[in-house]
Amino acid sequence: MALSFLIWLPLLFGICAWLSEKKYSGLGNWITLISLIGLLIFTLYLGNSGSSSLSWQWFARFNIHFALLFDGLSLLLISLTIALAILAVLVSWNDIEKHRGFFHFNLMFSVAGIIGVFLAADLFLFFLFWEVMLLPMTALILIWGHEGRRYAAFKFFIFTQVSSLLMLIAIIALALYHQNQTGQLSFNLGELQQLVIPDTMQFWLMLGFFIAFAVKLPMVPFHSWLPDAHTQAPTAGSVLLAGILLKTGAYGLIRIVLPLFPSATMEFAPVAVTLGVVSIIYGALMAYSQTDFKRLVAYSSISHMGFVLLALFSWNEVALQGAILTIVAHGISSAALFSMAGMIQHRIHSRELGNMGGMWKSAPKMATVTLIFVMAGIGMPGMANFNGELFTLLGSYQQFPVQTIVASLGIIGSAIYGLHLFQRAFQGPPNVDVVDLHMRELVFTSILVAALIYFGLQPHIVLELSSDTIGSLMQTARELRP
């Protein structure tokens, strides 16, 4: 019962914020902020008492339940979602001019959808939330985005829709197969995991899901929507998009594809791993080519998520640990970089690197935190992203040495685009003067820096929370691969 509050409460507060903005301008910000902080505390409280689950009858005819499952991995990702949503609100505190209430409603709606994705234990419900989280995000881009927002919003919407259509077909086929085997339709993840599916069918089903998650991840060659969506979205939208929306793709792979179709994924692994490596390298190369700050960071996200794909399909315990670490670390670091981009854009009304230059002189605090974020992103040890990269490479080398070696070249690539970004913006002869960080901005960037260093030195909590999921995956692997 209490679990479902995690989904209803954001919606409720979103509506409150929407309505209250009409009466008192600016109240919406506070309502959203306080409700999110409360929600975070509530999540941690729920998580403290261990895993829990929920299952209500919904469409009895098709045996669809409103089933939620809250284990360590869900706790981790939901906490990350809410934390990033808080960041999004704080970053765009003064940014939004028109339709403020509706903005907050969309933000909370999106948060509710994402939380739903991380909780759903019934595939139909999962699909529902998958679509639901997409709509308010599209609205965010379309209404409050920048100059190319229509193109970006449409592209984002169509890409995700087409891929989730394939996922829907796979879900229905899976349910029907379950009916075929046991006489009853089922969409429940737990029940479907008991099924033994023949190899060819498993392969096609896996592919249906894989393409949906690969578009979300994103994986080259399905990544095209990301640069436009991230660049044109308002800062809050970019923070949520890069920080958590991409992770729903990884989550889907961990929760659905890997446990349900183990032998198909192992068979497909060489292809997936190679595509992951291509994402890493191509993402890094493309990032270097960009002259738009946000677009560069967007391509760097593609590069980092390539590591996640590499890790997941290696079916190695250390690599899986690395995948989870990368998910958390990248969520924090890319959200941080997008916040910086938003702050800069708010000040100089441009995202072009050519319009920046030598900003360290006028904004040393901003420069220092951006330096820390860039260094985190390029894998400086002592910060969270390095742990993810290290674990991933260590683990996937055991299975796919050649691809891992090529993936390691991403280390050089990330240095190239990271330095390019930082130096063009902040070093060199002063080109433009900017106002340094306000107190509010200093507070949340410091928290982000602290988080990155904390998870860099003490990643234990992340790994403990996800140890059950990783453990059961490795158990499956051991059965298939003695």
Next chain:
Amino acid sequence: MTVPIEHGFVLVALLWAIGLVGLLSRKNTLFMLMSMEIMLNAGALAFILAGSLWQQADGQVIYILILSIAAAEVGLGLALLIRLRQHIGDLDIDKLDEMKG
């Protein structure tokens, strides 16, 4: 001498075809209505013939039904025609193409 029933159906087919061709090739809405009348009557004739074939009164009953439907339709059609004439000053059906594209 009884006329073979096939001749009747051939007549029906011919009448129907004439009506169709008239419908398709005419631009004036009034003539299109007239052609549709011919098609309707051809259909009605088919029912008469069928009734005669099965020696039942149902064919004739349906004929009456069709006739009344045709009359209603003509009434509506002519009303629309008048409004059309008032609207565009002409009965050319090709002029009604605002739903294009």
Next chain:
Amino acid sequence: MQNLLVLVPLLPLLSSLILLLLAGRLSPLLVALLGVGSMGLAAILTLLIGIEFIGLGGESFQQVLFNWLPIAGAPINFGLHLDQLSLVMMSVITGVGWMIHWYAAAYMFEDKDVQRFFVYMNLFVFAMLMLVLGDSLVLLYLGWEGVGLCSFLLIGFWQHKADNVVASKKAFIVTRVGDTAMMIGLLILFSEYGSLHINTIVESTTHVSQSNLWLACILLVGGAVGKSAQLPLQTWLPDAMAGPTPVSALIHAATMVTAGVYLIARMHPLFLQVEGILNLVAWIGVLTLVLAGVAALAQSDIKRILAYSTMSQIGYMFLGLGALAFDAAIFHLMTHAFFKALLFLTAGSIILKMHHQQDIFKMGGLFRSLPLTSTFLLIGLLALVAFPGSSGFFSKEAILAATYQAHTAGPTLWWIGVLGAFLTSLYSFRLLFIVCFGPANHDLKEADYKPTSQLVVPLLPLVTLAVIGGFISLDFSLVFGPANHPHLPLWIEWMPVAVALLGFILAWFLYFPRQSMQASSSVINNFCRDGLGFDWLYEQLFTKPLQLFARINKGDVIDHFYHFVGWFNFSLNEVLVISQNGKLRWYLFGTLAGCALMLGGLILWR
């Protein structure tokens, strides 16, 4: 006392953090006190720990701080490992580092960014100490990357100048190439040994295939080569001179660039198991040695001469490693830290006096104007050319002697090493003669000449050590095994000295300024001055293609496919919309034609 080991890296780290958080609020004096004081404390602590350590017989000492990375099956701790090797490294870093920090406080005193400077310098020392004290390869890698970061920040310290920005980027990226090689080496080692803990790997009895081990070792060498600016990753070091001179002294002479030497020394048990790799290391050392020596002869910037000199001397260290004389290599690392730091800081004093003029051809006659500084320069250079009795003499002799005898090196390499000694002498005395003798090519007044005491005092220990440091006997018996002192024919032992003398005489004839000297502008000179073409080569091979790709593919070629899909749909729409002409008769016709076709089809197929 040994338990206080953690304080040695911690003190500089804390100082760095305090200076960062209180940015802009501390007076320059307080900044200097904090920045230099933390180093001083660390150095004293190192001394005390060292005394206790040696007193206890030199047994290695571990101190685990906390659990760091819970890698499944092989968790890594944040742990410190103190043995004879890391003690020597630590002493050099904190001792020489302290002197350099002291000097830097005076050198940078009027710079308005002095607080930021000490943040970076102290952070650097922390990272370097983690590098040498780390008990696992991951912690070593943390230090490795950390020093790379600080080097980047310090080279580009005066960041309003575009040239400095480019130099710092170059340094970071070239060393990153090495770092990536090292990372891949780590992957192989983890895969083979199941752990990244140094002792576990080094003492392991697991049988590893020669090819895998060779691959891992050569990748580690790749990392070392990057950090230590050896062939083929040496191009960043000369440009790194863009940073303030104390930075060049600390990072690019005494400490960071020796990290590669430390890595190979630390992992030497692995290297000993692989056929041929140490020979390769020796060759890399010796080739870099000669290349750098030649390049140094063509430079006219005093710091660039010293940079190439550093590159050359590290080549000697690599040669020592390759010749199985690990203790000699580390000994040379230590003495080199003494005299190279002395040289750089002296150069710094000269540059300050010359109002940031670094061209040696615009100096001249400084023996008269700056006698004390010139004397220090002379002492440093004498140590560099291995003048008998100086610290450099003992260490260089040890390396060359070992090279002659080692089965992984041998006489060929020895001869090339001797050639290197000749070149060292040649460029050193060239520097000395052009800077200190001859007519003054500058226009400074007498009043500018007196050096500030703060700039002299820290140099005194370095001068002393450069002279007598050779008599410090280092005991590496528990790390490298018992030292062997090869007995060689006398002519072999004294050849390097003879050759150095030859260099002195040749330099006298070529470079002693009888009238104003000018930089040569011949083609050969320019080629050597520009790093013997390596910069040009790398630019053609890597930089230009990358930039070309960036220009061409900015719009993302894959996106074109999706644009095509969009375009296709719109074009299809434009074609199909023709049939939507709004004319009722067309629609009717279409309907009927369709019906007719369907009926016909049905009838025909029945």
